[in-house]
Amino acid sequence: MARYQPGQRNCILMAAYRRYGLHTAVSSASSLYNYFAVSGRATSHFYIPADGSVEQYIDTKFRSTAHLNGNHDTITVETQDIGGPFPKWNTNGSDVPAWTKQQVEALAKLGAWLHRTHGIRLQLCPNSKPGSLGFAYHRQGIDPWRVSGGEFWSKARGKVCPGDRRVAQIPQIVNRSRQLVTGVAGGDTDVALTKADIPIIQEAVHGMKLGRSDNTGGLALQRVMTLPQRADVAGAILGAKYKEYVDEKGDGTRDMRTVADILFSTHANALQVKAQLAGLTEVLKTLATGQGLDADELVTRFGAKVDEVFREFVDEARVELVVDDTQG
Ligand SMILES: [Zn+2]
Structure with a gap:
């Protein structure tokens, strides 16, 4: 739901769409509308409370003010972390509770929408360096987490936003957004293997080695690799340079x-x-x-x-x- 700020203060157009910037609000509010209505407060584009509903305060045409030097190319989202289903926690440390299932799903849906609408990459953003792309989080631009050469995304030092547990959930959100966009999970994000995957991988590798005519290896491969991944492998093999041990010209040179x-x-x-x-x-x-x-x-x-x-x-x-x- 969009409830734009009355007399929206920040009507500076976005310069580019490079990142989806994730924050934790240190708030129990179900809406930040009234909080953001106070002049001078850093305002995000979106807010997602514990129940996974999505509220929007700034049109994505315009910059938010939640990301300091990343405002020109980052779409920002704040999220609830106090009250409701969240356990009590010490707000002075990095003890922020994990996002709820509903928040994870809403963050993923919003990420998929940002990909389709603004071309935000469905990948983890590695750091706050100018030009970096993908799903980012606030403290990537805050010392001591900021890498050398990275933009400052806050004037604060040591601000943990969005906290260890939430940072750890971001790969899962990227993967879910990708699944929503492409219909297949996987891709660049590492997904932990389970014991059940081991025989499938063995079957795939063994089948390929034996060159089985029953295509068992091929079928097993389909289960461990998505179609785009298999296409990448096929492309790599077909495009690879090989030494062909046939002297076609009869002059000792090999093509x-x-x-x-x-x-x-x-x-x-x-x-x-x-x-x-x-x-x-x-x-x-x-x-x-x-x-x-x-x-x-x-x-x-x-x-x-x-x-x-x-x-x-x-x-x-x-x-x-x-x-x-x-x-x-
Ligand atoms: Zn933040």
């Missing part, structure tokens, strides 16, 4: 080609051979008919002989590919 190159040229060669065979078959038919022979019988025998030769050729052919690790 460096990618697997894709080899597949395409093999395919082109096969098409050429197919066309030549079709032509040869036509010639054979014409000759046979001219000699008063059974053309169909001759073509069938010719075809069988060609098949035989090809089968021997395939059996003998050994394509050996060696990864050339001197190529970047």
Whole structure:
């Protein structure tokens, strides 16, 4: 729900959309509308109380004032952390309780919306350096957590926002946003493996090694890797430079080609051979008919002989590919 501030004070347009900046409010309020209505208070774009509802105070066209030197390119969200379902905690330390399930889901949905609307990257933002991208949190721009060269996102020192427990939940939020956007979980974010994953991975690796014809390895792979991940792997393999141990030119030089190159040229060669065979078959038919022979019988025998030769050729052919690790 959007309840914009009356006479909104900050109508400076965003310069860019690089980050989704997560905060903890040190507040038990179900809304920060009245708090933010007081002039001079750092105001975020959004607020998410414990129940996961979302309130908006500033249009995302404009800058918020919650992120100091990151205001020009960060969309900010404050979150409730006191009262309601939260245990009592010492607000002087980093003992902020974890976000509720509803807050995690709402933060993820908002992250997915920011991705679709403003192109915010579905990844963890590494630090507060100018130009950094993704899901960030306030203390990345606060000493002593700020990295050297990072922007200051607060004038305070030692402010823990949003606290250890909430920082630890951010990878899960990124992953959930990604799932909402793409329909598949996973990607860049590390997800802890469970014991149940081990046999699946073994099956995938073992299946690949054996080159199983029943595609068991392939099916297992589908279970451990998302489609985009598998596409990345296939792309890496097809694009990799290989040393091809065939001296085609007969001059002692070996061509460096990618697997894709080899597949395409093999395919082109096969098409050429197919066309030549079709032509040869036509010639054979014409000759046979001219000699008063059974053309169909001759073509069938010719075809069988060609098949035989090809089968021997395939059996003998050994394509050996060696990864050339001197190529970047
Ligand atoms: Zn904060």
